[in-house]
Amino acid sequence: MSDLLLLGIETTCDETAAAIVRRRGDGSGTILSNVVRSQTEAHAEYGGVVPEIASRAHVEILDHLIALALRSAGITLAQVDGIAAAAGPGLIGGVIVGLTTAKALALAANKPLIAVNHLEAHALTARLTDKVPFPFLLLLVSGGHTQLVAVTGIGEYTKLGGTIDDAIGEAFDKTAKMLGLPYPGGPEVERAALKGDASRFALPRPLHGKPVPDFSLSGLKTAVRQEALKIAPLSDEDVNDLCASFQAAIVDILADRTRCALRLMLQKGLKPNALVLAGGVGANQAVRRVLHKVAADAGTRLAVPPPELCTDNGAMIAWAGAERLARGLTDDLGTAPRARWPL
Numbered sequence: 071m072s073d074l075l076l077l078g079i080e081t082t083c084d085e086t087a088a089a090i091v092r093r094r095g096d097g098s099g100t101i102l103s104n105v106v107r108s109q110t111e112a113h114a115e116y117g118g119v120v121p122e123i124a125s126r127a128h129v130e131i132l133d134h135l136i137a138l139a140l141r142s143a144g145i146t147l148a149q150v151d152g153i154a155a156a157a158g159p160g161l162i163g164g165v166i167v168g169l170t171t172a173k174a175l176a177l178a179a180n181k182p183l184i185a186v187n188h189l190e191a192h193a194l195t196a197r198l199t200d201k202v203p204f205p206f207l208l209l210l211v212s213g214g215h216t217q218l219v220a221v222t223g224i225g226e227y228t229k230l231g232g233t234i235d236d237a238i239g240e241a242f243d244k245t246a247k248m249l250g251l252p253y254p255g256g257p258e259v260e261r262a263a264l265k266g267d268a269s270r271f272a273l274p275r276p277l278h279g280k281p282v283p284d285f286s287l288s289g290l291k292t293a294v295r296q297e298a299l300k301i302a303p304l305s306d307e308d309v310n311d312l313c314a315s316f317q318a319a320i321v322d323i324l325a326d327r328t329r330c331a332l333r334l335m336l337q338k339g340l341k342p343n344a345l346v347l348a349g350g351v352g353a354n355q356a357v358r359r360v361l362h363k364v365a366a367d368a369g370t371r372l373a374v375p376p377p378e379l380c381t382d383n384g385a386m387i388a389w390a391g392a393e394r395l396a397r398g399l400t401d402d403l404g405t406a407p408r409a410r411w412p413l
């Protein structure tokens with residue numbers, strides 16, 4: 071099969087992104103350009119993403135980013151083989167902006183449209199960066215999603231477990247907010263945790279040892295709040311120790327739940343070629359360290375895209391579009407944006 075050049079557009083949350091990716095006939099891929107504009111500053115004063123502000127910011131900058139992605143890759147729109155956009159799940163205003171733009175370009179340039187599931191894009195990124203063959207176990211941990219998924223092919227996803235309340239990234243963000251740290255909280259908590267004593271607070275590990283690899287984070291969050299209230303006002307040292315204790319609990323939870331999912335996969339007769347870590351929380355070094363060990367103990371390896379491809383970006387959408395287009399999977403211009411879209 072010949073090479074495919076894809077434009078990818080991502081607008082499901084608070085990053086506006088566009089990228090050009092080449093997929094070769096042998097299934098390998100190269101990123102030709104990958105431009106991301108984070109809206110973090112616009113949302114920071116509200117302590118979280120404000121959907122209306124997000125969709126307006128996408129509208130303002132997306133055209134410019136697409137032009138920049140094309141220019142940086144040294145190509146024109148006429149040279150791409152397909153236009154991929156995240157069609158969900160996500161904040162619906164943002165999804166509409168990205169998908170409608172992709173439809174307009176596809177119509178004007180007479181190119182196929184590929185409506186990509188944002189979660190599928192996270193799932194497939196490790197095939198671009200690490201050439202991971204199917205099957206593999208995906209641990210997707212972001213601000214909006216926490217899932218363990220057996221991936222056996224394009225479009226073949228079996229969810230083994232997920233969160234019954236908060237997502238892990240959300241737990242990081244809420245904990246940070248509670249402790250007076252800025253948004254987004256994940257990197258702030260990680261930084262504070264490095265200076266803290268993880269053994270000072272005994273925090274719960276909900277669902278530990280349960281036979282289904284589900285997650286529950288709200289009890290942990292509440293426990294952090296209760297400990298904080300007991301010792302308020304908090305010194306810097308208190309905040310560091312709370313962050314370290316919280317992160318240690320998250321690390322234990324992720325290790326236990328992932329071990330459970332790996333066992334389930336083996337029971338289904340699927341030997342995973344890798345444990346793939348995706349989503350923004352995958353940028354956390356303590357999380358990476360423990361999952362490396364979990365994978366090795368199970369006789370497999372950890373595959374983690376570099377941090378800039380773990381968080382939301384256009385290259386993952388372009389790549390998922392290329393994987394689909396290579397199999398003849400395209401979408402018509404009537405495809406609807408979806409706020410909810412399980413894998």
Ligand code: KG4
Binds near residue numbers: 211
């Ligand atoms: O995948 P992503 O960029 O966007 C979503 O689709 O949600 O993930 C963002 C989430 C945020 O909750 C952020 O706090 C978290 O990932 N995150 C981290 C770290 N970097 C980002 N969590 C823990 N440690 C980090 N270093």
Ligand code: ZN
Binds near residue numbers: 349
């Ligand atoms: Zn994401």
